[in-house]
Amino acid sequence: FSNVEKWDESTYRQLEAALISADLGVSVTQKIIADIKESYAIGEIKTSEDIINIATSRIKSILADDNRPLNINTTGPTILLMVGVNGAGKTTTTGKLAYKLKQDGKSVLLAACDTFRAAAIEQLKHWGQRIDVPVIAGKHGSDAAAIAYDACASAKAKNVDYLIIDTAGRQHTRQDLMEELPKILRVIRKNFPEAPHETILVVDGSTGTNALFQAREFGKACDVTSLAVTKLDGSGKGGVVVAIKDEHTFPIHFVGLGESPEDLQPFDPELYADAIFS
């Protein structure tokens, strides 16, 4: 990449290739490039600058915007709801999050509200046993909202610090499945009117532009307030979150970097933006 005085169409093409290859998607890539061209045209960019550094700092500011900490309940259990498409990493992230909170000295309860998929309840119970966290579960095929209700009642009675509710994977194109989400919200609010304190959309770090559609649709259905990006130990850069952050204000709280309990990190916009170009 060259300094500004030598920037030409091929410089912008190279930047475009880097951003698209990192899964930022066409729209936000064009926006970033247009912004840079504009800044250059009005003399805002010094001729000694590197276009990569400029682009990185633009991305950092998109990612750092509204990056508030996790919303914690100060008068009772903090309720976290995990949602997202099939296979994104919700159950695993639930386990990792519970582990981290426990390490922080908090009391945690888990709710197995994926009552649909084969062995989903067993999978979460397995995690619960591994990290020594109790799991509220019912029978396979029972009503997910009913389990959520029981879990909230239990969280209230035990006054745990955190209740994390794991839900079934679903495609946002399935209206019937998406309608289950507001139902779960209503049921949670019977015991905790202010909950969920976070509704976390779990996104697979290797997903392309579809993650933006997931953010939109899940956002509409159950008012997503937070993002977790998984599988960033893979080759994917997870650039689609730049597109998501550009369009939505909710923070990215966690990144998943593997399959073990300790493979969860808080989101760092600086590291994330740098990694896009590495």
Next chain:
Amino acid sequence: NLSDALSNTFKTITGKSVLTENNIKEAMEQVRLALLSADVHYDTVNDFVGEVSRQCLGEKVLKSVKPSEQVVKVVHEELTRLMGTEEAEVNTSGDPAIIMMVGLHGAGKTTTCAKLANYYTGQKKKVLLAACDVYRPAAIDQLEALGQSIKVPVFSDRSTPDVVQIAQNALNTAKSEGKDLVILDMAGRLQIDEDMVQELIRVKERFNPGEILLTADSALGQEAVSVATHFDKALNITGIVLTKLDGDARGGAALSMRKVTGKPIKFITSGEKVSDLEKFRPEGMASRILG
């Protein structure tokens, strides 16, 4: 969408002209953006656009057809051609035949194993599922539960982490019970995880499966090329299964993976029910990618 974008590009062209380099260039930029928005890999798009550009150049603008429609037709035909022209064969020969399912975490391998087991049971084959994922919590439980729901037996062994041994014992069981087909459900893994890829190579070299199917999420982004290339180089995959087509991902990863490996897409899945499995149709995928 692409048709509208192209209509705009060509609004000054009439039935007497020939598609020239300049108006092709502008049209191809629209095609490029459409394919990138569909998650087709950056390099794959450039190759594709180069090829389509050559095909469009000098084409007479037909009096009865809008130039934009002509370009869409060339693009659609080239996409369909790249997706594969005839229905891909599945190798079910062998005593027993072996299908090995590989791919990234959460792609849909375990679920697809059950769907394939159900599909071939419907074709009067005796199928045995083999639970070779010793890593993921309750993976064996998952395959066993699926097997029960479709009344297909599942071979599992919770006493050993040795995947080759589990596969061997599954095959021995299959032979002694006269099974026609064994489907090996492998754990999800990163294509860049050399140790885990090595595990797949060991299984392949020992048992020589007639089918090694890379299972990929249709929402996979730009990593599709890296994923497909790594798995293909390591295993010489025989085909690809594309999953979660009931979502609204355009599925450009399918084009990238097909182009970079040359391997056929054999099946698609579009739901969580056991019946949500179909043989791949190239024409349908081309339309979906174009949006």
